[in-house]
Amino acid sequence: MSRLSYYGQRVVMSILLVFAIATFLFFSFRLMPGDYATLLLQQGASPEQVESVRESWGLNDPLYVQYLRWMFNMFTGDAGTSRQFSRPVVEVVGTAVRNSMILALPGVLVAFVIGSLYGALMGIKPGSRFERYGIIPPNLVGTTPDFFIAILLVYVFASTLGLFPTGSMLSIEAQKSVSGWRIYTTGSFWYHYVLPFSTVVIKYMYYPAMVMRGSVVEVRNQEFATYQRLLGLSSWTRFKHLMKHASLPVITVLPSVTARAISGLVLIEIVFNWPGVGALLFNSVIARDTPVIQFLFLLVAIWIVLGNFVVDVFYTLIDPRITVEGE
Structure with a gap:
């Protein structure tokens, strides 16, 4: 199988998977106990209102x-x-996705860069004090609820030191004067x-640090690492090669962690009053806004499928040891 055929096969599989997920979402909401029309209305709606909704939907x-109508509407961008x-x-x-993306994507990418370097430094020197005790901070952070970290930062840097605002995405003055993409260019936003x-x-x-540490421990004694030491390559050059070989497991978890960050920002966004996907999902569940909930679930699923496809492509580009069968 050629590399191009492999990529084409992965595209087709990804499309079919998204189609299957969309089908599951449609039937799972339609087959929930009770009348689906009542999910679209407030409690206490009259029979005439229920019938009107049933007819309009x-x-x-x-x-x-x-x-078939719902799938066509999703395909044409009409989610109700x-x-x-x-x-x-x-x-x-x-709007909510845009606000969450600009918070989650840069944050996760920076976290993966810093975490990967930290994990590599832990795993590069076996038996060192840093390897033994350096694992404590990421484990401590990883087991701490995200909302507690948010509250702690607000308490220290906003309430106590007064260096930053306690929440929201813009000041009241900026909210009145700017809108759309111009929001992200204001000093108030940053x-x-x-x-x-x-x-x-x-x-x-936490995730890249622990995964990279384990991966470096696994590959640091492989033949290529020994050969590079015998060649007399500098420590920095060997470290870069080691990180490249050990980075594949970290890249694998990047899409799922990013999807989890976007869909799991509920408490962080609530603490900071940030108008993103997490806050929208929370408010939609409270308001029983079924069309919004259904569309959000579909977007998260598409993001995970797309992320896994990109990882498969990167695998064949980053590590020459990985080849497509028959190539």
């Missing part, structure tokens, strides 16, 4: 007709209307950004 049609905001779901979710960003970095350093 096509819930009186056969289930397979509803399924949010109950709580009375706006298109794509518009509501798009001033409010520091503490939430730091929380994400601190929380998600």
Whole structure:
């Protein structure tokens, strides 16, 4: 199998997997106990209101007709209307995703860079004091709830020292004067950004640090490492080669950790009053905004599938030892 054929096969498999996940989401929401129309209404709705919703949403049609219509709407970008905001779901979710992405993606990437370096330093010197005791900080952070880290940073750097604001994404003055993408170019945004960003970095350093440490311990005594020592290569050159060979397991967990960070920002966003996916999902569950919940789940699933596809491609590019069968 050629490399191009392998990539094409992975694209087809990823598309089929997303299709299967979307199908599962549709039927799981439709087959929940009770009338699906009641999930779209507040409690105490009259029978006339329920029937009106059923008619407008096509819930009186056969289930397979509803399924085909829903898949077509998803394919064309029509995810319905949010109950709580009375706006298109794509518009509501798009703003929240943008706010979460600009917080989670840079935070996770920085966490992986710092965590990987920290883990490599722990694993490079067997039996050292740093290897024995350096594992304590990432384990301590990894077992600490993210909301507690957020509250601790707010208490120290906002309440006690007064260096940063306690929450929100912009000051009241900036909220009145800017909108859209211009928000992210203001000094007020970056001033409010520091503490939430730091929380994400601190929380998600644990995963790459521990994975990289274990990977370095595994590869540091392999033949290529011994050969490089015999060649007399500098410590820095050998360290770079070692990190390259040990980085594959870290790259593997990057998409899932990023997806977990985006979908798991609920408590961090609540602490900092950050208008992202986590806060939107929490409020949508409270408001029983089913279209928004369903679309958010689908986006998270697509992100994980896409991330795994990118990892498979990187595998064949980063490590020449990995080849496609028959190549």
